[in-house]
Amino acid sequence: MNSLIRKFEAGMNHPDAAKLILRVSFGLMFLLHGIHKIYDGTAFIQGMFVDIGLPGFFAYAVYLGEVIAPIMIVFGLFTRFAATAMIGTSIVVIGLMHRDNFFSLNEYGAWAVEEIGTYLFASITILLLGSGKYALRPD
Template identity: 45%
Template structure:
């Protein structure tokens, strides 16, 4: 298990469920978009730290950055945390004011 190899408690693996299943579903329906995007961004940081730290400066065989997908998810989550869900979100109340 990746968490145990990095000296982290095994129960943190349940947070992966929240960050990779629950948070994206919340984003899709637009429920608490800013909270869900922060959870997803945090998950991407943990993914890079625990599983892909050796790939930070490497390229794939076609010349793309090895962490391109993780960076895409992280920066999209950061953008959504600033902009929110928009007009058609399931929860329209702005909780950051």
Template identity: 40%
Template sequence: MTNDAAKLILRLTVGIMMLFHGLDKIINGIGGVKYLTASAGVPEFLAYGVYVGEIVVPILILLGAYARIASLVLAFNMVLAIFLAYGNSLFALGKHGAPVFELPFLYLIMSILIFMLGSGKYALNSK
């Protein structure tokens, strides 16, 4: 397998899986995100940024269009998600023994990898 194929698989995995989170926000709304932002003392209107982080950015990553920039936005989105949703329980473990913030942390690391590796040749703007 080539490095470019591995980059494509990474981009497709992150983009598709994150897009499911965005579609859930479209279908069910962002009430939970609004609650978390308001509880943290952040203006509630900033919760709408979740649509950028979970719909626009995954599409860009999927296409390989400005994937490095998009992956930085996703990484920022995941840092915010970790601290807003799990800030009071960062050291808590889930029912299977992993940290409770395991999933957003994995997205954070994978988005950093996309930033470091680039989108590869199977992308709209291949680099």
């Protein structure tokens, strides 16, 4: 049985493929949020910045964090820099939209900040792992 498990584990050892799957899947999912901003604009986000006393034009940084950075991650271009931009975007989203429920659970018992938290931790993981060899600019 142990030899069968070892063979299975050896056959499943593909860290560069795992990096590719992580980069592409989370990059595309984050990009969908950016595409929404392209079509609907940033007025909602500008209002949130103004509400906390910051200039509304800060909202335009969302295009870097939710459009440019995810595209860079999907293609493996300056992956660590792009992951840092996505981390910053995730932290800003938490600060703007979830500062009141950061330590809360939703009605299903999950962390109220689970969605953006998942993007944050995936971005941190991508930052630490890098692009892998299946990238336009491998690390």
